[in-house]
Amino acid sequence: MLFNDEFETLPRPALEALQLKRLQAMVTRVYAHVPFYRATLDRAGINPDHIKALEDLKCLPFTCKQDMRDSYPYALFAAHMEDIVRIHASSGTTGKPTVVGYTRKDIEVWSELMARSFVAAGVHKGDIIHNAYGYGLFTGGLGAHYGAERLGASVIPMSGGNTQRQIMIMQDFGSTVLTCTPSYSLFLAEAAAEEGIDFRKLKLHVGIFGAEPWSEAMRTEIEGKLNLCAIDIYGLSEIMGPGVAIECREAKQGLHIWEDHFIPEIINPVTCEVLPPGEKGELVITTITKEGIPLIRYRTRDITSITYEPCVCGRTHARIARMSGRSDDMLIIRGVNVFPSQIESILMGIEGVEPHYLLIVDRKENLDTLEIQVEVDERIFSDEVKHLQALSNSIEKQIKEMLGITCKVRLVEPKTIMRSEGKAKRVIDNRIM
Amino acid sequence: MKVEQISIFIENKSGRLAEVTRILGEAGVNIRALSLADTSDFGILRLIVNDREKAKQVLKEKGFTVSKTEVVAVEVPDRPGGLSQILQTLDSEAINVEYMYAFVERCGENAVIIFRFDETDKAVGVLQANGFSMLAGERLYRM
Numbered sequence: 001m002l003f004n005d006e007f008e009t010l011p012r013p014a015l016e017a018l019q020l021k022r023l024q025a026m027v028t029r030v031y032a033h034v035p036f037y038r039a040t041l042d043r044a045g046i047n048p049d050h051i052k053a054l055e056d057l058k059c060l061p062f063t064c065k066q067d068m069r070d071s072y073p074y075a076l077f078a079a080h081m082e083d084i085v086r087i088h089a090s091s092g093t094t095g096k097p098t099v100v101g102y103t104r105k106d107i108e109v110w111s112e113l114m115a116r117s118f119v120a121a122g123v124h125k126g127d128i129i130h131n132a133y134g135y136g137l138f139t140g141g142l143g144a145h146y147g148a149e150r151l152g153a154s155v156i157p158m159s160g161g162n163t164q165r166q167i168m169i170m171q172d173f174g175s176t177v178l179t180c181t182p183s184y185s186l187f188l189a190e191a192a193a194e195e196g197i198d199f200r201k202l203k204l205h206v207g208i209f210g211a212e213p214w215s216e217a218m219r220t221e222i223e224g225k226l227n228l229c230a231i232d233i234y235g236l237s238e239i240m241g242p243g244v245a246i247e248c249r250e251a252k253q254g255l256h257i258w259e260d261h262f263i264p265e266i267i268n269p270v271t272c273e274v275l276p277p278g279e280k281g282e283l284v285i286t287t288i289t290k291e292g293i294p295l296i297r298y299r300t301r302d303i304t305s306i307t308y309e310p311c312v313c314g315r316t317h318a319r320i321a322r323m324s325g326r327s328d329d330m331l332i333i334r335g336v337n338v339f340p341s342q343i344e345s346i347l348m349g350i351e352g353v354e355p356h357y358l359l360i361v362d363r364k365e366n367l368d369t370l371e372i373q374v375e376v377d378e379r380i381f382s383d384e385v386k387h388l389q390a391l392s393n394s395i396e397k398q399i400k401e402m403l404g405i406t407c408k409v410r411l412v413e414p415k416t417i418m419r420s421e422g423k424a425k426r427v428i429d430n431r432i433m
Numbered sequence: 434m435k436v437e438q439i440s441i442f443i444e445n446k447s448g449r450l451a452e453v454t455r456i457l458g459e460a461g462v463n464i465r466a467l468s469l470a471d472t473s474d475f476g477i478l479r480l481i482v483n484d485r486e487k488a489k490q491v492l493k494e495k496g497f498t499v500s501k502t503e504v505v506a507v508e509v510p511d512r513p514g515g516l517s518q519i520l521q522t523l524d525s526e527a528i529n530v531e532y533m534y535a536f537v538e539r540c541g542e543n544a545v546i547i548f549r550f551d552e553t554d555k556a557v558g559v560l561q562a563n564g565f566s567m568l569a570g571e572r573l574y575r576m
Contacts, residue, residue, distance in 0.1 A: 377498055378498055378499075378500060382440075382500070383500060383502045384477075384549075385472060388477070410474050411474060411475050412444055412475075414497075414498050416444070
């Protein structure tokens, strides 16, 4: 099923011609209206007329998170404030948040792309969408909400938190679709299990999970515990919000990025050179239809790869692989690059290990140390010390073999690792650099 | 002839053991025998109690990981060489002891040794055939 047959299956040559036309118009507009872009393009010696082909994109300068911070709050807006109908901001982990503005047309495009995403995930008019993404400055809640309404499904604006109430509503209202972060879905499953609620008796058939990196193993865990089909969605407020890319239910092999509105590139995060399809690197996105705050080559810091191979679902838009981490939450432990998601995959591959873990990085006598806390539940508990030690040794050995780093596994009591109702906190870095 | 023991996972940090005993005490559960295996990070507390179900339930409610294990309680005359005889018998039949702990009966003349074997049924057979006296679970829980 498709939401927009024409644009979702546009043949590649037509799609690329559309991208070029839109790219040229966008660059011309930001050059005229955004002093930041006029300055950076002038510095790079580029005039909007120089863009004759899509390949010319790689000559344009990048936009970074820091550029958005420096432009706080409105300096990157390309539309007049009277045309801005909505303002969102991303959670600033350091300092000020990054602010984005949407024109009425931006909201319409976002709603359509989110509706396309719902349909790609197998959601139909008639579904009851339990939207547990946070409503507010965060784009998750309202983004999914408008997409649901555009599709014509029934949306329950739950927002995050208040888990007991979420479970009650899910049961009583007959929710068929769940939208939240993957870690929160497991938190819900755990809370429901404590109340003796069986997810097989609920009507949920699909869950659309995003806003934080997760693994294939975690998908298996979620699908088993919540008895639904788990779909990975991608988005970020700087670019739009949720619905930039999503997996199709048919293949669940990579996330289709809506190329009639975004041009994706994969670059080497260190050298910044553009990498060929299939190679892993940092995702860079150019928005080609945004009016409020169009961005040229925005560095997402998310690590993925891209493929232009045709997909069984019939969509012609490229697919990006499941995010395997972020180039900035990448841990460097004794010189080795480690993504928390890699450790998660290893842990989830071990029978009985719960997806609640915490990585504690420290520096002792100038040496980095990594401690992994894993909760001991009944499935892995034994009355014999040797069995528990064998378990921690086996995790340590697998991490050494697969990532090349020595770590220490600490077994901890169940539910002692803090649960999050939003993005899970997986890493505590105590090193003083 | 088997006895049910409960085992509890506890992190090696202050107050956890006290917490377990407090929970059991408040629930009116009486501890008959115990042993604690410890490592630098965690410990496994093994208990024989008068009410296993209740103990398991109240501890689980408080978030502890609890499991039940079958062990064997053997009576040993409280005199030199008493334990040695049992161990020699087990050794000659190639039965492994995973762990053991002992206590002395309150008014009797015997010590009671709690054994955890890798092959519990085989061990019970061997001990019976060699005339060792084992305590039934019910007797131990009520002791």
